[in-house]
Amino acid sequence: MMDETDLTKRKGTRNGSVTRSVGSINKPNEEEVKVILQKNLGLLSGICLIVGTMIGSGIFISPKAVLDGTGAVGPCLCVWAACGVLATLGALCYAELGTMIAKSGGCTPPVIISKCLAAAFVFLIVLVNCLSVKLASYVQNFFTAAKLLIIAIIVVSGIVMLAQGNTQNFKNSFEGAATSFGAIGLAFYNGMWAFDGWNQLNFITEELKDPYRNLPLAIMIGIPLVSVCYVLVNVAYFSVMTPTELLQSSAVAVTYGDRVLYPVSWLVPLFVVFSTFGAANGSCFTAGRLIHVAGREGHMVKILSYISSKYYSPAPALIFNGILAIFYIIPADINTLINYFSFAQWLFYCLTSLSLIIMRFTRKELKRPLKVPIIIPAVVVIVSCYLVLAPIIDKPEFEYLYCTVFIVGGLIFYYPFVHRKFSWTRRVMRPITMHLQLLMEVVPPEIE
Secondary structure, eight states: OOOGGGOOOOSSOSTTOOOSOTTOSOOTTOOOOOSSOOOOBOHHHHHHHHHHHHSSSHHHHHHHHHHHHHOSHHHHHHHHHHHHHHHHHHHHHHHHHHHHSOOOOOOOOOHHHHHHHHHHHHHHHHHHHHHOHHHHHHHHHHHHHHHHHHHHHHHHHHHHHHHTTOOGGGTTTTTTOOOOHHHHHHHHHHHHHHHTTTTGGGGGGGGBSSHHHHHHHHHHHHHHHHHHHHHHHHHHHHTTOOHHHHHHOSSHHHHHHHHHSTTSTTHHHHHHHHHHHHHHHHHHHHHHHHHHHHHHTTSSOGGGGOEETTTOSOHHHHHHHHHHHHHHHSOOOHHHHHHHHHHHHHHHHHHHHHHHHHHHHHOTTSOOSSOOOTHHHHHHHHHHHHHHHHHHHHSOOHHHHHHHHHHHTHHHHHIIIIISOOHHHHHHHHHHHHHHHHHHTEEOOOOO
16 A cells, blocks of 8 residues: 655645655656556557447347337348447547547346356456556457457358348348337437447547547548448348347347357357457446546546556546446346436437537637538437437336436536535545545646
8 A cells, every 4th residue: 555655745735635646756867757648549449449349249139129129120220220320420529529629538147146247347347447558458459359250250151141042031121110209219229239339439539649630530440340240240140030030039149159150159159258348348448537537627526537656547437437337237137228328328419419519609719620510410419319209208117207317416416516616525525535545546647
């Protein structure tokens, strides 16, 4: 544990924190490294982060829910393609904001065993991200390659099945299509769940080399690549499964592997694990930066903005995000989690795109290295409103109200802790911040 005598205080403190980094007195001829997030990520790492975070478990489980919402093969494939277009448009809106404001922002085991294993993986991912930014980046690149490999295997084997004449599921593919206003919205929820991660690169802008070039370039390479892969994977699924069989499958990719890849069908669940682990690693990497910046800007407690003096990683933010992830493991129904998470998520996507439109008129003086046509954020706002309202109008449930109340309830904490900054909140947080800082060996980020 860090000894208090090893730390030299500057004049004044923030929340009682020690503001001087460990070992700040350098040896002669030793280059001083600022205690800030380091720019270690290039274009390849950016693309791998987008692709690796987007391709998780979604493409292996969401096809069932998307088909259930659309009712037929043709509309199902159209929804997948539309999700890719929507993800690209949304990512371009985030890219303008990111370059304008360059701040990061088989057999079924018992449920308890699955949850404990998931918690163990969360712990491992948080540990890797805390110990080394480069190691986390290498892990992301490796698992991105692994998931692209299994996607390629599924796509190529699907093409072979189509070449052998297995095209019966594509005949009259729009018959029986659903026309429900809300059902299509829920289909988009599940489709966009598989695309989730398209905005993650914005959260690490500060660590991206040449962000004005690499941020939009990584988006325009990564998201279309994932979109094409997803449509082709669904085509492969329908080459061996009828819509009814797909809806009855508990794990679509595993069923596909059992029918097409036997006797090496065990590769599919193995690579699904790789894919899920890689997506979780990417989400941990980026979400930690979002929490870090929120703490730094005063929107959350200051300790969450601190950086490890040894590893230059936002350790407190990563640990906090890991704790939240373990809480999310508790619900057993993945579809319920997807629906209510997507409801809240698209509400904030709508507000973000709306803020981009507003800032075009209120912040004209800001430099915009990337400027998208205003019709793009307008389309994202309209589609986001539809995705938020459609499921509520079609099938109102109290859970949506609970979600809204939970979001609005954040104002209860925002007002005293952030907006007003009452003196008693600082007195409470000062000793807590000090002890956590000494325990985790973290310091406030230096000003560049």
